[in-house]
Amino acid sequence: MGVKEKLWILTAQCPSRLGTVDAVTRSLVESENYIVALNSFDDKATGSFSIRVEFRPLGGETSLRQFREILEPRAAKFDMQWQLTEPEHQTRVAIMVSKYDHCLNDLLYRYRTGELAIDIPLIISNHPDLQSLADWHGIPYVHLPVTPETKPEQEAKVWELINEHQCELVVLARYMQVLSPEMAARLDGWAINIHHSLLPGFKGAKPYHQAWAKGVKLVGATAHYVNDNLDEGPIITQGVQAVDHSHYPEDLVAKGQDVESQTLAKAVRYHIEKRVFLHGNRTVVFPD
Amino acid sequence: MGVKEKLWILTAQCPSRLGTVDAVTRSLVESENYIVALNSFDDKATGSFSIRVEFRPLGGETSLRQFREILEPRAAKFDMQWQLTEPEHQTRVAIMVSKYDHCLNDLLYRYRTGELAIDIPLIISNHPDLQSLADWHGIPYVHLPVTPETKPEQEAKVWELINEHQCELVVLARYMQVLSPEMAARLDGWAINIHHSLLPGFKGAKPYHQAWAKGVKLVGATAHYVNDNLDEGPIITQGVQAVDHSHYPEDLVAKGQDVESQTLAKAVRYHIEKRVFLHGNRTVVFPD
Amino acid sequence: MGVKEKLWILTAQCPSRLGTVDAVTRSLVESENYIVALNSFDDKATGSFSIRVEFRPLGGETSLRQFREILEPRAAKFDMQWQLTEPEHQTRVAIMVSKYDHCLNDLLYRYRTGELAIDIPLIISNHPDLQSLADWHGIPYVHLPVTPETKPEQEAKVWELINEHQCELVVLARYMQVLSPEMAARLDGWAINIHHSLLPGFKGAKPYHQAWAKGVKLVGATAHYVNDNLDEGPIITQGVQAVDHSHYPEDLVAKGQDVESQTLAKAVRYHIEKRVFLHGNRTVVFPD
Amino acid sequence: MGVKEKLWILTAQCPSRLGTVDAVTRSLVESENYIVALNSFDDKATGSFSIRVEFRPLGGETSLRQFREILEPRAAKFDMQWQLTEPEHQTRVAIMVSKYDHCLNDLLYRYRTGELAIDIPLIISNHPDLQSLADWHGIPYVHLPVTPETKPEQEAKVWELINEHQCELVVLARYMQVLSPEMAARLDGWAINIHHSLLPGFKGAKPYHQAWAKGVKLVGATAHYVNDNLDEGPIITQGVQAVDHSHYPEDLVAKGQDVESQTLAKAVRYHIEKRVFLHGNRTVVFPD
Known part of the structure; x- marks a missing residue:
């Protein structure tokens, strides 16, 4: 069979209305673009429409150009926001970390092997600890220590770096600083954070200690978009794992690292593969 | 929010070709049918196209009539087989059992509560044991003992009953008789069997004993369509559960019953919700 | 191999001290009782010791009698509470329900097949709805409607019935009445409740609606002992299942029923198999 | 609470007989060793006894010395093989790889963070590809290319290296060479291999391609001890993950890497924490 064929991806979203699917699918067929897989969902909770199409342009560049020309006016009528993603597109990702390295290590591995189609122009940290890990992967590591003052x-510098490097996504891979409301607002909807609990349970600091105090038998992790509401951003995906009486808080911290890494990697993959649609505080996710 | 809105379901499949999605989606919009959710997949392994649409006819019966009229000639051009399922449709299911009652009990519970949108005109068994369970649910129980002679x-009688009751689906809920090639051919693609192993591992008799002899740490169950190849029919879904050294074969038999019941119920639900597409020996499944 | 051998079970607990295991194991060997499986755990969080032994009395009644005689004084020195459970013991369980029947149906199935080694002298409900389900299983159904007045x-009557029938365990199988503090105190530690969320997340009413409002991607269920703190009793086990954007609150209610039933059944099984040890607000659970 | 207390571990195994547990537990108490956690199991399938104890020597070295002296003669009477593992013991592990690096990367991460209490004196490979990964972790990488001739x-050299470095465990982390019967015999019971299928299903080469051809909905991985029977060694643990129609063989190869890494890491952890007991072709595993 060979490796999964790389395909173009069309994603679009707009308010719910009759004809939204047709606006997309008719435009694709008229421009000789072959649909391989399609998912659409019309969410009555938010009155919003989401569509994701994997397709193959039979006429190459001509098909793509024609598709854009045909879709544009139709999309406008529906207030539809749409986006084309190239098969070989590498999403430019800034990763922010502190001292924990399990999420970073996992992301760098998936980056290095190409499992995640990303470029990482830089890693930003408020601590110097993970410099050598970044070095080995040949990625610039910017140390920006943070004090209340x-x-x-420092956030201004982070913002500048993100822009300078034209990053399309920011990943907080166990970045242990609370973002200011201004910074959170700037990253709203295009930064992914991993929290080490099944949010909204155990918000805030030391969630594993909170979980242990309650004697839970499952711990988990939540990957969510950053917004201006700490630990309350729209959830992308969640992971879970069983624990028992023999696990003390520090054991949970250790034990939870696998599920954190995997949950974050999954959310990043969903995002860069354009599987996540954000409508207010809710997400629509088309998994593979 | 209220209960999940009951929607019409359109399913269609045909050989892969440009325009298959559009044939469906354009027909829907032209007849004022509102698409709520759509999945399509074009499988290069079998060269086949599958589509499933949940929709709401804005113009009621008129929309539905028009849709049929518009789709028909378009579908014909693609050799497309299509099917409309009413929101309130109850699939007519014949259940076949022997002595084990866990799968039957589970299916009857889901039938009774309406979780599975099915009617069960009859239960057929080669043993009398499960009569009272059928009785309590008010379902006719036909005892057809089977000997080699x-x-x-008896299979002819089963076939007659299935037809007489206009069953659309046959479920072998731990029916412990091997079907004759003729019977298997008749049920090809519209009867679901549950096998108590992760097929193709441990085909044939006593799979838990086989699994135990190999010292496996996971056992499972496989729901598949019946075809003329014993325990080799197209797989719909599989379930799994962990076991350890303390489980002897008879423990595995007991322990596996939950995963068998759940795997079978899931496959039946997928089938009646028209989520499964059969292409040769492969299935395309759009889960919820 | 045959069915899992039924064995005697010794359980004991006491404050942590040197020699607790030996007090039990030496007594067993001196009385010719053969240990098949043993688990012990010394919990530094609560300073408590728990032990569970499955054993076979080689000398029959003599071995058992001698064991009791030998253990008694040794246990006393450690303030050890201990309990012997016969291989054929059927725990006497009172089940309390309201209108939802999925947990009851599941428990009754496992009771009927012998998977759960329980007797059910009665089912108590504040509604008449589930009478026929009880009837079919031949179990007395006591309807005790509850108003604030x-x-x-009514709770007094419930208490009387539980005592009259010498129940050893009370199971709240989606019993939708909040127990009074008096009643909760009486049932403290020997009644199991199922809550339809991953406690302590989403305490109180309508947890699935709360979960939906937060856009979670996992919902779950928690089986816990009743105590005087509503939805805060010691957790025995928790279950979880994935959901997505297509599930509205009522879908979650339906979708969650399987995990509720399974989680409750698991907790009941752990309890009657003497796998759960209660130390303050924490449990030690030795699973199989 | 602090980090999980490091404890001494006693493991022992012998033929089933009355008094095996007592031989261990009495020896511990008499030498003032405090039992924190204990698991024992008497397996009727193999007629064998296994015990694992985590304990704290209250009298330090004296307690340990006395324990050895007291246990020795008692163990001899039962033909009991026993082993003491120090709290700070780092198991010396030789890792063998080929070109795939996901398992190696995962093991090295867990080694680097101390999650796995191992030393890795060397990595042996029949290909030069993973040299730089080894270098970054400061681990000698020995390239021993293998041809039929x-x-x-080369196997003789491998054997020499394993001995020279006093390795206690060999991990085949996707080592793509079939070992000779002689080499397999030498590693029997103390080398762990990861196979990328749910053995005994899909033995041999290209298991994901085999799985795809059968249309399975679950793929998995099996960690097992090497013995002289290719892909038939005693199973330690197995992992699984769901796949669907959209996954072609090469997708399964990619998709399966996570479950392979995790399953292998789990097996290695179980082994070095002395949780696995080998009796003929069966394992007894006491998980945490």
Whole structure:
């Protein structure tokens, strides 16, 4: 069979209305673009429409150009936001970390092997600890220590770096600083955070200690978009694992690292594969 | 929010070709049918196209009539087989059992509560044991004992009953008789069997004993369509559960019953919700 | 191999001290009782010791009698509470329900097949709805409607019935009445409740609606002992299942029923197989 | 609470007989060793006894010395093989790889963070590809290319290296060479291999391609001890993950890497924490 064929991806979203699917699918067939897989969902909770299409342009560049020309006016009528993603597109990702390295290590591995189709122009950290891990992968590591006093200034630098490197996604891979409301607002909807609990349970600090105190038999992790509401951003995916009486808080911290890494990697993959649609505080996710 | 809205379901399949999606989606919009959810997949392994649409006819019966009229000639051009399923449709199911009652009990519970949108005109068994369970649910129970000599005759009766009751699906809920090639051919693609192993591992008799002898740490169950190849029919879904050294073969038999019941119920639900597409020996399944 | 051999079970617990295991194991060997499986755990969080032994009395009644005689004084020195459970013991269980029948149906199935080694002298409900289900299983169904005014009186009757029938365990199988503090105190530690969320997340009413409002991607169920703190009792086990954007609150209610039934059944089985040890608000659970 | 207390581990196994548990537990108490957790199991399938104890020597070295002295003669009477493992013991592990690096990367991460209490004196490979990964972790990488002609010679070198470095465990982390019967015999019971299928299903080459051809909905991985029977060694643990129609063979190869890495890491952890007991072709595993 060979490796999974790389395909073009069309994603679009707009308010719910009759004809949204047809606006997309008719435009594709008229421009000789072959649909391989399609998912659409009309969410009555938010009154929103989401569609994701994997397709193959039979006429190459001509098909793609024609598709854009045909879709544009139709999309406009529906207030439809749409986006084409090239088969070989590598999403530019800035990763922010502190001292924990399990999520970073996992992301770098998936980056290195090409499992995640990403470029990582830089890693930003408020600690110097993970420099050598970044070095080995040949990725610039920017150390920006944060104190209450320097926070605004350092966040400004982070923002500048993200823009300078034209990042399309920011991943908080166990970045242990609370973002200022301004920074959170700037990253709203295009930064992914991993929280080490099944949110909204155990928000805030030391969730494993909270979980242990309650004697839970399952712990988990939540990958969500950053917004201006700490630990309350729209959830992308969640993972879970069983624990028992023999696990003390520090054991949970250790034990939870696998599920954190996997949950974050899954969310990043869903995002870069354009499987996640954000409508207010809710997500529509078309998994593979 | 209220209960999940009951929607019409359109399913269609045909050989892969440009325009298959559009044939369906354009017909829907032209007849004022509102698409709520859509999945399509074009399988290069079998060269086949599958589509499933949940929709709401904005113009009621008129929309539905028009849709049929518009789709018919378009579908014909693609050799497309299509099917409309009413929101309130109850699939007519014949269940066949022997002595084990866990799968039957589970199916009857889901039938009774309406979780599975099915009617069960009759239960057929080669043993009398499960009569009272059928009685309590008010379902006719037909006891057709089978010996090597009477098998052809009894299978003929089964076939007659299935037809007489206009069953759309046959479920072998731990029916412990091997079907004759003729019977298997008749049920090809519209009867679901549950096998208590992760097929193709441990085909044939006593799979838990086989699994135990190999010291496996996971056992499972496989729901598949019946075809003329014993325990080799197209797989719909599989379930799994962990076991350990303390489980002897008879423990595995007991322990496996939950996963068998759940795997079978899931396959039946997928089938009646028109989520399964059969292409040769492969299935395409659009889960919820 | 045959069915899992039924064995005697010794369980004991006491404050942590040197020699607790030996007090039990030496007594067993001296009385010619053969240990088949043993688990012990010394919990530094609560300073408590728990042990569970499955054994076979080689000398029959003599071995058992001697064991009791030998263990008694040794146990006393450790303030050890211990209990012997016969291989054929059927735990006497009172089940309390309201209108939802999925947990009851599941428990009754496992009772009927012998998977759960329980007797059910009676089912108590504040609604008449599940009478026929009880009838079919030949179990007395006591209808005790509850209003704010009659609650004390009805709870008194419940208490009387539980005692009259010498019940060893009370199971709240989706019993939708909040117990009074008095009643909760009486049942403290020997009644199991199923809550339809991953406690302590989504305590109180309508947890699935709460979960939906937060856009979670996992829902779950928690089986816990009743105590005087509503939805805060010691957790025995928890189950989880994935959901997505297509599930509205009522779908979650339906979807969650399987995991509720299974989680409750698992907790009941752990309890009657003497796998759960209660130390304050924490449990030690030795699973199979 | 602090990090999980490091404890001494006593493991022992012998033929089933009355008094095996007591031989261990009495020896521990008499020498003032405090039992924190204990698991024992008497397997009627193999007529064998296994016990694992985590304990704290209250009298330090004296307690340990006394324990050895007291246990020795008692163990001898039962033909009991026993082993003490120090709290800080780092198991010396030789890792063998070919070109796939996901398992190696995962093991090295867990080694680097101390999650796995191992030392890795060397990595042996029949290909040069993973040299730089080894370098970054500061681990010697020995490249021993294998052809049919050089196989005996190279295996002899491998054997020499394993001995020279006093390795206690060999991990075949996707080592793509079939071991000779002689080499397999030498590693019997103390080398762990990861196979990328749910053995005994899909033995031999290209298991994901085999699985795809059968249309399975679950793929998995099996970690097992090497013995002289290819892909038939005693199973330690197995992992599984769901796949669907959209996964072609090469997708399964990619998709399966996570479950392979995790299953292998789990097996290695179980082994070095002395949780696995080998009796003929069966294992007893006491998980945490």
